[in-house]
Amino acid sequence: MSSQPQAHILFSREEIETMVKRLAAEIKKDYQGKHPLLLGILKGSFMFMADLIRFLDFPLEIEFIRLSSYGRGRSTSGKIKVVQGLRSSIKDRDVLVIEDIVDTGLTISFLLDYLQKKKPASLKLCALTDKHSRRQIPVTIDYLGFTVPNKFIVGYGLDWDEKFRNLPDICVLEGEG
Numbered sequence: 001m002s003s004q005p006q007a008h009i010l011f012s013r014e015e016i017e018t019m020v021k022r023l024a025a026e027i028k029k030d031y032q033g034k035h036p037l038l039l040g041i042l043k044g045s046f047m048f049m050a051d052l053i054r055f056l057d058f059p060l061e062i063e064f065i066r067l068s069s070y071g072r073g074r075s076t077s078g079k080i081k082v083v084q085g086l087r088s089s090i091k092d093r094d095v096l097v098i099e100d101i102v103d104t105g106l107t108i109s110f111l112l113d114y115l116q117k118k119k120p121a122s123l124k125l126c127a128l129t130d131k132h133s134r135r136q137i138p139v140t141i142d143y144l145g146f147t148v149p150n151k152f153i154v155g156y157g158l159d160w161d162e163k164f165r166n167l168p169d170i171c172v173l174e175g176e177g
Protein backbone atom coordinates (compact mmCIF):
# COMPACT_ATOMS: atom_id res chain seq x y z
CA MET A 1 0.00 0.00 0.00
CA SER A 2 1.45 3.36 -0.97
CA SER A 3 1.37 6.06 1.70
CA GLN A 4 -0.50 9.28 1.01
CA PRO A 5 1.59 12.43 0.63
CA GLN A 6 1.41 14.79 3.58
CA ALA A 7 1.03 18.54 3.31
CA HIS A 8 2.89 20.61 5.91
CA ILE A 9 2.19 24.30 6.37
CA LEU A 10 4.86 26.62 5.00
CA PHE A 11 2.87 29.87 5.09
CA SER A 12 -0.32 30.01 7.11
CA ARG A 13 -3.56 31.64 6.02
CA GLU A 14 -2.82 34.51 8.40
CA GLU A 15 0.60 35.09 6.85
CA ILE A 16 -0.99 34.89 3.40
CA GLU A 17 -3.56 37.52 4.30
CA THR A 18 -0.89 39.90 5.57
CA MET A 19 1.11 39.36 2.39
CA VAL A 20 -1.91 39.87 0.12
CA LYS A 21 -2.67 43.19 1.82
CA ARG A 22 0.95 44.26 1.41
CA LEU A 23 0.93 43.45 -2.32
CA ALA A 24 -2.46 45.11 -2.80
CA ALA A 25 -1.13 48.32 -1.24
CA GLU A 26 1.89 48.31 -3.61
CA ILE A 27 -0.27 47.61 -6.65
CA LYS A 28 -2.80 50.25 -5.69
CA LYS A 29 -0.07 52.87 -5.39
CA ASP A 30 1.44 51.99 -8.80
CA TYR A 31 -1.84 51.85 -10.69
CA GLN A 32 -3.29 55.16 -9.45
CA GLY A 33 -5.56 56.58 -12.12
CA LYS A 34 -5.14 53.55 -14.38
CA HIS A 35 -7.64 50.88 -15.23
CA PRO A 36 -5.54 47.71 -15.34
CA LEU A 37 -6.38 44.30 -16.66
CA LEU A 38 -5.42 41.59 -14.19
CA LEU A 39 -4.65 38.44 -16.12
CA GLY A 40 -4.74 35.28 -14.03
CA ILE A 41 -2.99 32.14 -15.20
CA LEU A 42 -5.25 29.15 -14.66
CA LYS A 43 -5.66 27.22 -12.65
CA GLY A 44 -3.11 27.90 -9.94
CA SER A 45 -3.66 31.63 -9.49
CA PHE A 46 -7.42 31.59 -8.97
CA MET A 47 -7.47 31.80 -5.18
CA PHE A 48 -4.68 34.34 -4.92
CA MET A 49 -6.31 36.55 -7.53
CA ALA A 50 -9.70 36.33 -5.84
CA ASP A 51 -8.19 37.43 -2.53
CA LEU A 52 -5.98 40.11 -4.05
CA ILE A 53 -8.69 41.94 -5.97
CA ARG A 54 -10.83 42.25 -2.85
CA PHE A 55 -8.21 44.69 -1.55
CA LEU A 56 -7.90 46.61 -4.83
CA ASP A 57 -10.62 49.19 -4.45
CA PHE A 58 -10.25 50.95 -7.78
CA PRO A 59 -11.54 50.20 -11.29
CA LEU A 60 -9.97 47.13 -12.87
CA GLU A 61 -10.90 44.20 -15.04
CA ILE A 62 -9.97 40.56 -14.81
CA GLU A 63 -9.28 37.96 -17.45
CA PHE A 64 -7.86 34.46 -17.43
CA ILE A 65 -5.54 32.54 -19.67
CA ARG A 66 -4.76 28.86 -19.51
CA LEU A 67 -1.45 27.36 -20.46
CA SER A 68 -0.35 23.80 -20.74
CA SER A 69 3.23 23.38 -19.72
CA TYR A 70 3.50 20.52 -17.38
CA GLY A 71 2.27 17.43 -19.06
CA ARG A 72 2.96 14.75 -16.51
CA GLY A 73 5.38 14.84 -13.65
CA ARG A 74 6.64 17.64 -11.49
CA SER A 75 8.79 19.82 -13.67
CA THR A 76 8.03 21.91 -16.71
CA SER A 77 8.57 20.20 -20.03
CA GLY A 78 9.54 23.51 -21.61
CA LYS A 79 6.89 23.04 -24.28
CA ILE A 80 4.26 25.59 -23.45
CA LYS A 81 0.99 26.16 -25.24
CA VAL A 82 -1.84 28.61 -24.78
CA VAL A 83 -4.84 26.35 -24.25
CA GLN A 84 -7.40 29.04 -23.48
CA GLY A 85 -6.47 32.41 -24.85
CA LEU A 86 -7.54 35.99 -24.32
CA ARG A 87 -11.13 36.90 -25.00
CA SER A 88 -10.42 40.59 -25.39
CA SER A 89 -7.65 42.75 -26.79
CA ILE A 90 -4.83 43.83 -24.49
CA LYS A 91 -3.47 46.44 -26.90
CA ASP A 92 -2.75 49.67 -24.99
CA ARG A 93 -3.95 48.12 -21.73
CA ASP A 94 -2.01 48.07 -18.46
CA VAL A 95 -1.71 44.34 -17.97
CA LEU A 96 -0.77 42.74 -14.67
CA VAL A 97 -0.18 39.00 -14.92
CA ILE A 98 -1.00 36.95 -11.82
CA GLU A 99 0.92 33.69 -11.49
CA ASP A 100 1.03 31.10 -8.74
CA ILE A 101 4.70 30.12 -8.84
CA VAL A 102 7.76 30.99 -10.86
CA ASP A 103 10.02 27.96 -10.92
CA THR A 104 12.44 27.57 -13.86
CA GLY A 105 10.87 30.68 -15.39
CA LEU A 106 10.13 28.97 -18.70
CA THR A 107 6.37 29.26 -18.46
CA ILE A 108 6.21 32.89 -17.49
CA SER A 109 8.92 33.96 -19.96
CA PHE A 110 6.95 32.33 -22.74
CA LEU A 111 3.75 34.05 -21.65
CA LEU A 112 5.31 37.48 -21.20
CA ASP A 113 6.80 37.27 -24.72
CA TYR A 114 3.45 36.18 -26.10
CA LEU A 115 1.66 39.07 -24.39
CA GLN A 116 4.30 41.67 -25.25
CA LYS A 117 3.68 41.00 -28.95
CA LYS A 118 0.11 42.16 -28.45
CA LYS A 119 1.39 45.65 -27.55
CA PRO A 120 0.03 46.34 -24.08
CA ALA A 121 0.68 49.82 -22.64
CA SER A 122 2.49 48.12 -19.76
CA LEU A 123 3.12 44.56 -18.70
CA LYS A 124 4.00 43.53 -15.15
CA LEU A 125 4.11 40.35 -13.15
CA CYS A 126 2.70 39.55 -9.74
CA ALA A 127 3.64 36.10 -8.42
CA LEU A 128 2.41 34.40 -5.30
CA THR A 129 5.64 32.44 -4.88
CA ASP A 130 9.15 32.33 -6.28
CA LYS A 131 11.22 29.14 -6.28
CA HIS A 132 14.28 31.18 -7.03
CA SER A 133 16.86 28.42 -6.66
CA ARG A 134 15.45 26.65 -9.73
CA ARG A 135 15.54 29.56 -12.16
CA GLN A 136 16.83 28.88 -15.69
CA ILE A 137 15.65 32.10 -17.35
CA PRO A 138 15.85 35.49 -15.59
CA VAL A 139 12.41 36.82 -14.71
CA THR A 140 11.53 40.16 -13.16
CA ILE A 141 8.79 39.70 -10.59
CA ASP A 142 7.32 43.14 -9.94
CA TYR A 143 5.19 42.04 -7.01
CA LEU A 144 6.22 38.95 -5.07
CA GLY A 145 4.39 37.20 -2.25
CA PHE A 146 6.86 34.67 -0.86
CA THR A 147 10.14 33.05 -1.79
CA VAL A 148 9.80 29.29 -1.34
CA PRO A 149 12.40 26.54 -0.94
CA ASN A 150 13.14 23.96 -3.62
CA LYS A 151 10.29 21.71 -2.52
CA PHE A 152 6.96 20.87 -4.11
CA ILE A 153 4.39 23.44 -3.01
CA VAL A 154 0.63 22.85 -2.82
CA GLY A 155 -2.43 24.58 -1.45
CA TYR A 156 -3.94 28.04 -1.86
CA GLY A 157 -4.66 27.20 -5.50
CA LEU A 158 -1.60 25.07 -6.24
CA ASP A 159 -2.11 21.41 -6.97
CA TRP A 160 -0.46 18.07 -7.01
CA ASP A 161 -2.26 15.96 -9.62
CA GLU A 162 -5.25 18.35 -9.33
CA LYS A 163 -5.49 17.77 -5.60
CA PHE A 164 -4.77 20.07 -2.64
CA ARG A 165 -5.83 23.29 -4.43
CA ASN A 166 -8.43 23.87 -1.73
CA LEU A 167 -5.99 24.00 1.20
CA PRO A 168 -6.20 27.48 2.73
CA ASP A 169 -2.47 27.52 3.60
CA ILE A 170 0.60 27.26 1.38
CA CYS A 171 2.09 23.85 2.10
CA VAL A 172 5.04 21.65 1.25
CA LEU A 173 4.17 18.20 0.00
CA GLU A 174 6.19 15.40 1.48
CA GLY A 175 6.22 11.69 0.84
CA GLU A 176 4.87 11.85 -2.70
CA GLY A 177 6.30 9.47 -5.28
Ligand code: 5GP
Nearest residue numbers: 076101102103104105106107152153158159
Ligand atom coordinates in the same frame (compact mmCIF):
# COMPACT_ATOMS: atom_id res chain seq x y z
P1 5GP B 1 8.27 27.02 -14.64
O1 5GP B 1 7.95 27.11 -16.08
O2 5GP B 1 8.62 28.35 -14.01
O3 5GP B 1 9.30 25.98 -14.33
O4 5GP B 1 7.00 26.43 -13.93
C1 5GP B 1 5.94 27.20 -13.64
C2 5GP B 1 4.71 26.35 -13.46
O5 5GP B 1 5.04 25.04 -12.96
C3 5GP B 1 3.82 26.98 -12.42
O6 5GP B 1 2.92 27.84 -13.00
C4 5GP B 1 3.18 25.76 -11.79
O7 5GP B 1 2.04 25.42 -12.54
C5 5GP B 1 4.19 24.65 -11.93
N1 5GP B 1 5.00 24.45 -10.71
C6 5GP B 1 6.32 24.69 -10.55
N2 5GP B 1 6.72 24.40 -9.30
C7 5GP B 1 5.62 23.98 -8.65
C8 5GP B 1 5.38 23.56 -7.30
O8 5GP B 1 6.24 23.49 -6.42
N3 5GP B 1 4.10 23.20 -7.01
C9 5GP B 1 3.10 23.23 -7.93
N4 5GP B 1 1.90 22.86 -7.51
N5 5GP B 1 3.29 23.63 -9.20
C10 5GP B 1 4.54 24.00 -9.55
Ligand code: MG
Nearest residue numbers: 041044100101
Ligand atom coordinates in the same frame (compact mmCIF):
# COMPACT_ATOMS: atom_id res chain seq x y z
MG1 MG C 1 0.86 27.71 -13.16
